Amino acid sequence: MFQLLFLVLFAEGAVTLILMWKIGPLRELAMRSLDQLKIGKGPATVKTLACTMSMIFVSSVTSILKIQNRGAKLGTVTPMDQVLWRTHLIEASLIGYSLFLALVIDRMHHYLRKLANLRKTVHTSREEVENLKKENQRFKDKDAISSNEIKKLNEEVTKLKEKIQKAKSVSEEHEKRAQTAEAHVASLQKQSEELLLEYDRLLEDNQILQAQALSFKS
Secondary structure (H helix, E strand, O other), X not given: OHXXXXXXXXXXXXXXXXXXXXXXXXHHHHHHHHHHHXXXXXXXXXXXXXXXXXXXXXXXXHHHHHHHHHHHHHOOOOHHHHHHHHXXXXXXXXXXXXXXXXXXXXXXXXXXXXXXXXHHHHHHHHHHHHHHHHHHHHHHHOOOOOHHHHHXXXXXXXXXXXXXXXXXXXXXXXXXXXXXXXXHHHHHHHHHHHHHHHHHHHHHHHXXXXXXXXXXXX
């Protein structure tokens, strides 16, 4: 179970890093894969997995609370309960981090796709502005154009500039959110490393407790 959770956690971390930094065609490949995952039966499957992991998470937390309550009533915690408590704690932590990373990946995919659409809109608007400027210049070169038509063209250019400015503001806002998500991911990676060290230490404690239990039985 732990190996599978660590595998899922590392896979999600890798996808998050690919979405954070553009490494060749990997980001585009990841974005297309996530797009495919969000169509057809993909969303239902993901929701089912998320619900299953959430139920396991709640079960682990409940077990932790039961062990703590039993230890409080007895005044002491048995070695077996300590092992179970630590096992459930690691399991709950891994599932919690996995669910959080899945949420981060979903939001990053959403904002990156929205940012790409905004950039396309900005690019299209710029082309329209350039075309309007060229048309404006061409009409200015002609003496037959009326001042009212020039005024209308200038108003359209102003409106398009305002749209570009709004699009830039929205783009900057999404970039700030992406930076915040990157900071969360860096924090999660640090916590994951600390969790691996704690897991190794717990394995050693478990082996020592098993050896002590065998010695007691003998």
